[in-house]
Amino acid sequence: MAGFIVKRLTQLLPMLLGASLLVFAVIRLAPGDPYSGLIDPRADPAKVEELRRRHCLDCPMPQQYLRWLTGAVRGDLGTSIRFRIPVAELIGDRLGPSLALGVTSESIVLLAGIPFGILAAVRRGTWVDTAVTAVALSGLAIPAFFFGLLLLRWLSLGGLQILPSAGFTTPGSQLSGVPLLLDAARHLILPATALGVTSIAGLMSHVRSALLEVLQQDYSRTARSKGLPRRTVTFRHALRNALIPVVTMIGLQFGGLMSGAVLTETIFAWPGIGRMIVDAINNKDFPLVQGAIMTFALMYALVNLIIDVTYALLDPRLRLVYE
């Protein structure tokens, strides 16, 4: 097992290097440089040149990349052009709300996706199965930002009006302790649900078909024919094996969750990294865009690492491949 983890860890480095290269190259595709749009046309050209030289914007590309990379490794992602604050600091401020949203959303995904997937498989062919399948098909087709707006319109701004529409906590409130947590939780429900809708749908249908497949295997039939009750076979024998690939599914969906965060945070005015990326793009604040996307790439790589290790822990066959 240790061998597997070490092998997998060594893959992390080239992957992150690749990601940094990609992010850097893509952002530098942009015409001009980070300063060209911001400079006062009346500014002294000599001063502009001096600024460019100071930030090494006239250096050759590989040198610029190395400069950025060595900084990034030490946690220095440059300075935001708009806010004139270190990018790392801005990201640090936004990390908490983004993580809160992501964790809540993933919990909703698991709590809704797995039980309903099981239910559909167990009640295969009944109206329950039909309903779950219909919900899953719809969830996979609805744009998450549109679903978020529908929730907003019918549960917050109009219709039932039971939940807050925007922000992390109620602005100007003097709450602390438990009431503050409850306030934050109320603010979390709508964005977390909107963010999770695609993943819930994907997980439901995945669990359903995985469980159906395992229930058709010989060992399930053997367990049934030796007289075990259906419930025992489903939950003791089949479910355990069916849920192994689900771990991989969750890893894959994490990427979708991060992508969705960009849209969902924008709709619900959520103070997270996703909305910051959109704002930074609109402000042409390239150091910030670069840093924030790199942060997402790092999180993505780490989550996939954790998923792979978990998978290997659950399924000994995979470990053998590496050892």
Added chain:
Amino acid sequence: MAVSTDVSKAQSRFQRITKQLLRNRRAVVGGIILLVIITMAIFAPYAATHDPVKQNIRNQLKPPSREHIFGTDQFGRDIFSRVVYGARLSLRVGFLSISFALVVGGLLGLVSGYFGGWMDMIIMRLIDILLALPGFLLALAIVAALGPGLENVVMAIGVSYVPSFARMMRSSVLATRELDYVGAAQALGASDSRIIFLHILPNSISPIIVLTTLSMAGAILSAAGLSFLGLGAQPPTPEWGSMIATARPFIRVSHWSVTIPGLAIFITVMCLNLVGDGLRDALDPRLKNLS
């Protein structure tokens, strides 16, 4: 002689798949609705009841009526006509970006899988780099760099789908390459391009067809998302995502200008998914008994 049996076999396979597909009720319904949407997009000037960009300030944010069947937006424009014209854009973006991914990714995968060795190494490492970011974020970063606009969105989404096509093509080629008939063709002295295009490609095409259909659904969703963020089509272009974005501030007064384009995306994507799923079931009989 060999050629004629080949053709008859191909036809019978095609017929079998078509039959299988037509028996799938969901896929048939999805396909029919999709055809209607495509027809409306092609004949948009005839299908639309109003000019999609003509404003009428005195008639803004109206609910559906006899005159405007889906109501009007914040500038008094007819939502139905805008949605009809929007279908052109969404379908075009989906089609163009996935065509790009199919050609580029498909070729990369083909070369990588067939020739192997250092070519395979280099191509697959490049693909790994592209996979370091989730697809939508990659597209977002590319559009951020290229600047807003529908052409850039096509490009960005196209690039973000290259890895899945390259990987699928590669594994499909790897599986096909080992088969006896390829070895036989090689023994007969057939050239690489002949083997690739005549023997390997036709036999690794079915997973690619399924991936193309399902990816188109994903591409339409991504394009709508990017336009919603203001990075795709610019107003007053009647693109579905940007229609939702511009109508969003008025959602409380009148939700129609958000709901209708949203439903348009939803239905189009759903139909593409249904057809894609149906194709998968028909092309890969192993999965048939599960659905």
